[in-house]
Amino acid sequence: MTIELVVDGAIATINLSNPAKHNSLTADAVSLFIRHLDTLRTDPAVRVLIVTNREGKTFCAGASLQQMLDGSMSGELFSTLTNSLATLPIPTIAMLNGNAYGGGAELALCCDFRFGTPGMRLFVPPARIGLCYPLDGIKRLVRNLGNTFAKRLLIAGEEFNGQQLYELGYLTHLLAPEDLESATSDFAQTIAGLAPLAVQAMKQLCDQITHHQLDPEAAAELIATCNASPDLQEGLQAVNEKRTPVFRGK
Incomplete structure (x- = not known):
């Protein structure tokens, strides 16, 4: 299963588990992700959600480019996912256990908190391939990161490392790789107790x-x-x- 929901008491985790494809999201994976979020909306026992990647070097590479080409994936469908995650009533944490590309950068931005490491990398490539990023995503990037940083990501296609992302306000927490999981878990446990x-x-x-x-x-x-x-x-x-x-x- 490429999108796995695990609930442990008051803390839920959604694992992206398709490392061979850099955790890019097909239309089926997006639909499953949305169903998991709908499940959490109706579970009063869950108080925090962690979104992360189970393994591999990439947190998420966004929407499947192959399916974007053949028409089975659209920017509108991906926006349905990001809007659903952004409006989840409970606090959300993105644990970026790897790099983030394209829509993966926006997916993490939909969460309330983002934990990453100095060595991670992030870029948004639509200008490199001739794609105009979906409007909802552009709005989210500008609103959350500011117009200048959003332009650096979208128009210039710049690549940033974890230290830069923390200094620019994208990452809310910067951890050594060996501390990332425990720090995220402790933070989630703290929120779950509030x-x-x-x-x-x-x-x-x-x-x-x-x-x-x-x-x-x-x-x-x-x-x-x-x-x-x-x-x-x-x-x-x-x-x-x-x-x-x-x-x-x-």
């Missing part, structure tokens, strides 16, 4: 502000729901009793 209603509400509000879609009345209602929840009472009581809170997400 109050899920508050975490998901603040993720939603941050994204709405970024997209200039904030509805103040809806935001106030969302905040009030969190502040009236048993989780807040549990959190306050845990502080008073000097213990670790146990949040229920209700």
Whole structure:
């Protein structure tokens, strides 16, 4: 299976496992990926998602170029995947255990956090092959990385290493290769132990502000729901009793 979903308690992992093809995504793989995301949307027990590559030197090479050529893969289908990942209610972490190319760079950018290593490489090649990148992807690159960095990726086709990606704000965390998996796991465990209603509400509000879609009345209602929840009472009581809170997400 090229796209594998594993759920371990409150943490889910989606593994890209097609190293022979640099974890490029066929139309079938994209559809399976989307189905996995739909499954996670309806599982209240899952609080964090990690997206990573099981093996090989490449995190993801984006959409299958062969299928782009024969018409079985389209930019619209790939955008359906990236939009689904970007709008997942729970926090998401991309663990880039290798290089990222083309749509693979955008796939990781859809996650809330990106963990990588100094030696990894990233570039987006559409200008090298005569392809105009999908509009949704261009918007995401400009919005999240800024116009100048997006142009360096898309128009100039520049290649960046992990240290540069961290300094430019693409990577949120830069780790030695031997520390990457443990640091990502620890980070996911930390988030999984936080109050899920508050975490998901603040993720939603941050994204709405970024997209200039904030509805103040809806935001106030969302905040009030969190502040009236048993989780807040549990959190306050845990502080008073000097213990670790146990949040229920209700």
